[in-house]
Amino acid sequence: MENKQSSSPASFVDSTVVPGDVVLDLSSMTNQTIKLGGGLRQDCDAISAMKAGTLRFSKPNKYWIESSQKRYVPCVEDTILGIVVDSKADNFLIDIKGPAMGFLPVLAFEGGTRRNIPKFEVGTLLYLRVVKANFGMNPELSCTDASGKAAEFGPLKDGYMFETSTGLSRKLLSSPTCPVLEALGKKLSFEIAVGLNGRVWVNAASPDTIVVVANAIMNSESLSGAQQIIMVDHLLQNIQ
């Protein structure tokens, strides 16, 4: 423990951490605001890891732990894809692949008032943002960005949604663009929405394209960049 706290915090970034590792020491980082993402918790001055994975840092001040799993642990400011399961007077109940149902307040829409509560059929697919993710509470979701604008959030029409691991969905969102999307995008035109909870929605003009894109993404999980490009080329040859 001693030597971990004395080591500089930057040394843990991009390296593998396991639960219990103290990755950051706040006492040595005064006058800084940092944001904690998934897998990190704060005990007084120590920021420790709660799950195994790679510690990531994004400028200016966000830290999170990346790992790949089938279930999603909600985390504030993640953008996710949720499925409406039920609607109550105050909240929509949303399945987010997590340990608990997400609550989407009926007023959490741009210009939302009691008068214009949207109606969602059970099974509607929504693009959402996680607002609160506290222990022992259902995570709270929202269909607006931080400034109250609808941005891109809200129901997704048509298309096809499939499930991936959380690791793959993060890879799809990384920049520079993931090779599989790059290769697909050169030949096909399609719309895609990636939720950090391991759900991906794809839409295109023809069902052919959707199926090819969906399968290419699902196959790309364990492939390297070069292999992904070869796999995509191979798939595209098959449909032409």
Add this chain to the structure above:
Amino acid sequence: MEGRLANSWRLTVNDKNFIKTALLSEIRIDGRKPFEYRKISIKFGREDGSSEVQLGQTRVMGMVTAQLVQPYRDRPKEGILSIFTEFSPMADPSFEPGRPGELAVELGHIVDRGLRESRAVDTESLCILAGKFVWAIRIDLHILDNGGNLVDAANIAALAALLTFRRPECSLGGEDGQEVIVHPPEIREPLPLTVHHLPIAISFGFFSNESILVIDPIHNEEAVMGGRMTTTVNANGDICAIQKSGGEGVPQRVIMQCLQLATSKAASITKQIKDAVEVFNTERALQKIKRQPTSTGDDVREKQNL
């Protein structure tokens, strides 16, 4: 039914519509043609009579065990064949632990009917002493992952496990010739079961009014489809069983079409199972020969210790 219901609430409206519209132009979400079967891989465990079948995402483990029991009163000269299913909650969140669901019971029945009613396994050869001792063969089917079409995968797992199962050899002895002696496998080579033919279950899914037919539906399609039918046929083209449980009605013409498709698929699946069993058997035979060197290896080690 609960399995299917639980599946359907996780499925979005988008997916349901997409699956249906894509099928209108003969496209399935995993890129298959409507009458294309998924890739089957058959693996065997270290012990005789255990198999693991992977059909796309679906994984089923089969395990065959035998026990000496008293036969049923009305059939004193016949062995007993029974099938048990285990739906692990790990396979699908909708499977509850403990009490077997409707799907589990139905699956057990379909596999059981296919094997027993068609007399695929020769039960008479399992008799040792009429009215006293027969072998009871127990097939356990564990669903490890639900990717749809559990019935077909479970059926293949059961067949593969049965084909590799070996029961210990028995003989009658004692003073009155009424005592059963079970020979340990080291002394007498265990015997395989007599399997006359392989009844292969092939499932079909039917989609609403457009009368769209698909073979080997995956779990998303199962949640959307209006009806399913499982036909059990063997490679000779004999129909062993047909199961049509609820859902939409199907015209006779479609059933005939299904049977034709099933017969051709059954032939290729039978070949795959037989090939896999053959590979396993030769490997096992080779291992038996190699047993000698390992014992000398032990000797060497002992000498070193000394």
